[in-house]
Amino acid sequence: MIKIYPPKTTEEKGEFKIASVFESEGHREELWFSFPSKFREYAVTEQLDAFVVGLLFLGLKTGQDIEVCGKLSARLYYAINHYLINALCLANTDYKKIKVEAHYLSTINLNLREISGTGLSCGVDSFATYYDHLNSKPPFAIEYFTFFNVGSHGDFGGENARRIFSERFGRVKTCANELGKEIIKFDSNLSEVLRMNFQQTHSLRSISCVLVIQKLFRNYYYASSIRFDQFKLDKIRIAEYDLINLQMLSTESTTLWSSALQYTRPERLNFIADFALVSKYLDVCTNPYVVDRKKINCSRCDKCIRTMLLLDFYDKLDRFHKVFDLEEYQEKRQDFVAHIRAKRNKETQDYQLLNLLKTKGYINYKVKTRSAIFRVHSELRKIKKVFK
Numbered sequence: 001m002i003k004i005y006p007p008k009t010t011e012e013k014g015e016f017k018i019a020s021v022f023e024s025e026g027h028r029e030e031l032w033f034s035f036p037s038k039f040r041e042y043a044v045t046e047q048l049d050a051f052v053v054g055l056l057f058l059g060l061k062t063g064q065d066i067e068v069c070g071k072l073s074a075r076l077y078y079a080i081n082h083y084l085i086n087a088l089c090l091a092n093t094d095y096k097k098i099k100v101e102a103h104y105l106s107t108i109n110l111n112l113r114e115i116s117g118t119g120l121s122c123g124v125d126s127f128a129t130y131y132d133h134l135n136s137k138p139p140f141a142i143e144y145f146t147f148f149n150v151g152s153h154g155d156f157g158g159e160n161a162r163r164i165f166s167e168r169f170g171r172v173k174t175c176a177n178e179l180g181k182e183i184i185k186f187d188s189n190l191s192e193v194l195r196m197n198f199q200q201t202h203s204l205r206s207i208s209c210v211l212v213i214q215k216l217f218r219n220y221y222y223a224s225s226i227r228f229d230q231f232k233l234d235k236i237r238i239a240e241y242d243l244i245n246l247q248m249l250s251t252e253s254t255t256l257w258s259s260a261l262q263y264t265r266p267e268r269l270n271f272i273a274d275f276a277l278v279s280k281y282l283d284v285c286t287n288p289y290v291v292d293r294k295k296i297n298c299s300r301c302d303k304c305i306r307t308m309l310l311l312d313f314y315d316k317l318d319r320f321h322k323v324f325d326l327e328e329y330q331e332k333r334q335d336f337v338a339h340i341r342a343k344r345n346k347e348t349q350d351y352q353l354l355n356l357l358k359t360k361g362y363i364n365y366k367v368k369t370r371s372a373i374f375r376v377h378s379e380l381r382k383i384k385k386v387f388k
């Protein structure tokens with residue numbers, strides 16, 4: 001049984017920290033979140049919503065029920081027990097079906113401001129979410145950006161992830177300033193507590209931070225990476241069923257939305273590429289190992305080349321010369337397409353890309369020849385393995 005106790009708050013050097021002690025497998029630990037003190041009045045100290053959502057995966061992983069020794073949102077209690085745990089267990093059969101119990105349930109709307117927020121990473125999905133709400137009126141207009149340290153800078157957290165988090169924050173903050181919005185930096189030890197794969201768990205990790213400040217956000221947009229029709233209960237990528245997750249994590253105070261859900265990745269890239277600021281800040285690269293990069297994006301990794309291919313397809317790549325190394329792209333592009341074409345287990349994004357490129361004649365005889373060579377190499381490797 002995981003027992004979660006009411007939180008305590010402290011303040012130091014302009015940072016407000018909210019922490020709860022919890023017991024798991026006989027050990028006492030602490031889960032904490034911290035953010036700038038100026039937002040302290042929006043912290044939810046009377047309910048344990050954020051801590052339950054943050055620790056839910058620990059319960060699912062270890063098979064321990066969760067006892068909330070305090071108040072929990074009644075809506076959250078209902079949705080987690082009836083639907084969310086079942087959906088997560090269907091998506092990943094390694095999880096154990098558990099129960100969440102709370103000493104008290106609350107139906108109070110704690111929200112003090114009729115405004116919205118969203119995360120800003122300077123990636124395609126976060127820009128698509130921002131520009132999609134450009135003309136929204138309150139309570140749907142975006143007032144604040146958020147930036148979380150709950151695994152996207154290193155699955156298991158630690159000091160290295162915290163250093164990357166601070167470095168990236170500097171860049172993202174400059175972009176937020178140019179957009180005329182404040183960005184709220186959230187640190188937490190959730191990654192160190194969970195020690196789980198980020199791709200399989202990120203939605204709940206990020207939303208636990210949002211639930212810490214439900215008094216601020218009436219609506220919160222969590223960018224989807226897929227379009228509605230690509231919905232799937234997937235073991236590896238929790239993002240593919242965020243449509244369910246976010247509905248089930250909404251409370252009486254804050255409604256969560258899976259945003260930019262109406263666009264495929266190529267569509268959202270085409271949409272945001274028209275905004276000048278995007279060509280200055282777009283950051284899609286997830287490859288931390290390229291140290292000799294000339295631009296923000298390494299321009300060599302899978303994600304970088306895919307993005308450049310799409311921008312090229314829409315005749316918008318030249319605008320992005322500040323963030324991508326276009327010479328590197330010219331060198332790598334043909335082999336990359338040939339590789340994708342030769343792949344045996346193609347993903348949705350591979351089919352999307354190839355279908356688009358076909359319409360503009362990118363799949364020429366050179367690509368076809370390279371692709372055939374890659375296939376032969378792959379078969380030879382398999383035969384070698386058999387005779388080893």
Ligand SMILES: [Zn+2]
Nearest residue numbers: 285298301304
């Ligand atoms: Zn890259």
